[in-house]
Amino acid sequence: MMKVKNLIKVYNPETIPVHAVNGISFEIEKGDFVAIIGASGSGKSTLLHMLGLLDLPTKGEYTINNLNIVKLPEEEKTLYRLLQIGYVFQEYALVEEMTALGNVSIPLIMQGKSKKEAEKLAKEALDIVGLRGMYNRTEDQLSGGERQRVAIARAIVAKPKILFADEPCANLDSKTSEQVLEVFKKLNHELKLTIIMVTHEEWHIKYADRVIKLRDGVIEYDKRKNH
Ligand SMILES: Nc1ncnc2c1ncn2[C@@H]1O[C@H](COP(=O)(O)OP(=O)(O)OP(=O)(O)O)[C@@H](O)[C@H]1O
Ligand SMILES: [Mg+2]
Structure with missing residues (x-):
């Protein structure tokens, strides 16, 4: 369970303070x-970055299963991010010259898995997001929605406990957004992924169980x- 209490983020506290999360x-x-x-500017990304261990709060408490995230040493935080957390952003950030399979294998290679093992798991992740048969395509051979689904496969391949997504559909049309949101729903239902x-699109919230505004x-x- 994740628990935050009185989380605060102030940017530029010494000069022109911005109270992004209050x-x-x-x-x-x-x-x-x-x-x-x-x-826009209400603090969504700032909050998500703190929850995703990408940025530190100025003040406040944050625990995951009673582990004090704020006090966690940097190396342990890096390990935690690598093993427990997946991220999907607005930009797909795929490695251009690599295939879908290569891109999705990266987190596992970083964990020290063999290429063979990594590719086996990467194929499973690509199947889950509906990209079977597209393993060997490079970014220029994929549509925007397919690129984002490769990014989602990469985010879940190491079987994280929590998936963070910051405006994952911002660059997609509504039909493609629907496909991507269906993938999220499936991951939530079938893998019980948190x-x-x-998002800033009102209609996206129907895919979630809870809405925090x-x-x-x-x-x-x-x-x-x-x-
Ligand atoms: N690195 C930073 N330095 C200073 N101020 C920042 C920084 N990042 C964000 N801010 C400010 O903090 C506030 C919250 O920004 P944040 O990016 O969290 O908003 P958001 O809700 O994600 O907006 P959007 O929908 O436009 O992405 C804004 O006023 C923004 O200008
Ligand atoms: Mg934002």
């Missing part, structure tokens, strides 16, 4: 699918949906 508290249970929404996704760095509302 005291946020919540708990997220394992297997939850949470959408974070709010206007998903925390930032930010305004000026604080929670405006936090609603669980009844299915």
